[in-house]
Structures are given as structure tokens and as C-alpha cells.
Amino acid sequence: MSYFSVQKISKSYDEQVALHPFSLELNQGDFLAIVGESGSGKSSLLRIMAGLEVQDSGEVFLDGNPVLNPNQKIVSGYDEIKLIHQNFHLYPNSTVEENLSRPLLHYEKSYAKNRVEKLLKILGLKEYRDRMPRQLSGGQQQKVAIGKAMSVEPDILLLDEPFSSLDTIQTQGLIAELKETFLEMGTTVIFVTHDLDDALRLTDNLIILQKGKVVQKGTSRELCEAPKSKYVARLFSAINRIPERDRSYVRPADIRLRTKGGLLGHVVDSRFLVHFNSLQIRLKDSDLVWEVDDPQRKYEIGDRVYLNWDEHKVMEL
DSSP: OOSEEEEEEEEEETTEEEEEEEEEEEOTTOEEEEEOOTTSSHHHHHHHHTTOSOOSEEEEEETTEEOOOTTTOSSOOBTTEEEEOSSOOOOTTSOHHHHHHGGGTTSOHHHHHHHHHHHHHHTTOGGGTTOOGGGSOHHHHHHHHHHHHHTTOOSEEEEESTTTTSOHHHHHHHHHHHHHHHHHHTOEEEEEESOHHHHHHHOSOEEEEETTEEEEEEOHHHHHHSOSSHHHHHHHSOOEEOTTSTTEEEOGGGEEEESSSSEEEEEEEEEEOSSSEEEEEEETTSSOEEEEEETTOOOOTTOEEEEEEOGGGOEEO
């Protein structure tokens, strides 16, 4: 058995299935991202993993020992497994240092002090140690929340959409910083999110969850190049349906723009993006409008253009 093992756990609410039988195996120090839309069962899954919710079936093991649910344990939850939400759950009238110290009140004083000092340093919070949560940015508050969870040195850290209240720039920087922290501490991390870009900033090890079911798992390259459904394919980019071909699609980046030869269309819109223009092209004799990348920024609204692609880039979905 691996270090952290989830074996066929399932969950329903009022006869509505929230999570179909789900299993995973992780080694110590592994990172995993679970990606899915709202209502896909992500939060229920994490709460069961943390021993905070009762599953209908299945078992969870940490280092060979069962993780007991609230029906099996007087005080639910474990110091070894910490769940972090998008809501920071900080003590509003306590300083950063006091928030980090709270979970360590029953620990030996010198250990608690050294642990807090280490977390302040690792998380870049030393200069904010005497500030109240309301005096911090959203990103700093999330760091304190994560530091609070990590104060008792958990073996497993479960992140439930923890960056959804932050802006994109804050999120990108914070994930990069936290990844270094998790690696340094050897923490096993499971990160659930609806945002694939956020997931990929932490790890390339992915599980895609839809309506409580695992629809695909693998690396980003495997999922992007060989998606098993339109849902998975669209996580990576728009997809364009090829006319008169059942279930055949091609990505915007895989289409070549030519002045002759190929599928004829007209540019109806153009958006300037960082690395290319994104064109909207209406296909001739069709009601389809394709999204196509124009890396040379060559075409303008109203231009006639021909579209080509390599057949091995076509996805059958």
C-alpha cells in the first residue's frame, strides 16, 4: 500500500450522488491536482480524505493506518491531515504570530517558538508578525492560513480552492512560493481547483473530475494531446468542430492559415493576446465560427483565409 491511499470512497446526499467510487494512491511528498467544475464532488472528497465527513463506502489510509470518519472518532480530524479552504479561518483579533502559535498551545514551548519562527521565515511573513489579519493583503492572509495549518507539521495538506478569492497575479506568485515551501518540508499536497492553469503551476499530476466521476487522469501533455471527452479537451483550449465529420475537432493552435487551398472562411473578429491574435473565422457554407491562433498577426477583420491542419492533430471526441 502507498503512503496515502483512498480506496473506492463514495458519497451521496439525499439520494443524489456527489461522488462515485474514487480511488488514488500517493507516495510521500507527491503533489496531485484534482480539477473540476463546481458541484463535481471535489470538496466532499477532500473532507472525507481529512476524516471530517462520513463516506457511504470505501476507506482512506495514511501510512497503512485507517483514517477514521466522525462516526468512528470522538474528535473528528487529524493533525497529520490538514484541510485549507478559500475562507482563511484566521483569528481576527490575533496577530500573525499568534495565529501561527494557536495550534501549538499544547506543545513544548521551545518547539512551538522555533516552529513559528521557521514558518514566518519560510512564508516570508517575519516583517508582518505583529500585524492583524485585517492589515494584510489577501495573499498574505492565505499564507498565514496555510502556515497555521502547517504549524503542526501535517503529513498531508489538502487545498480546497484556496486561491479563488485572489487575483491572477497574486495567485501566480503565491503558488510559486508555496510550491518551494511544500518541497522543502516534504509535504504531500492534494490541490483541488476549477482552474487548470492554477493546477499546472503546482503539479503536472492531474485528475479530472466531472459530476463526481473521474473522467481522466495523467499528465497535462497526455490529457491535452489525447483527451477522452470534450470536457477534458476544453479545459486546455477552445476546440473547433470539423464540418461534415462526426465527433472530429481541432484546436486553435493546430490550425495553419493560408491564402489559398483548404477550408475557406472569413475573419469576423480579432483579439490581441500576448503571443498571438485570436481570430474568429466564419466558415463558408456553414454556421460554424472557429477560433484560430494567428501568431504572425497577419490577418484582419474581413480578410478571406484558408484553414489547414495536420490530420494527426485531429481529436475524435
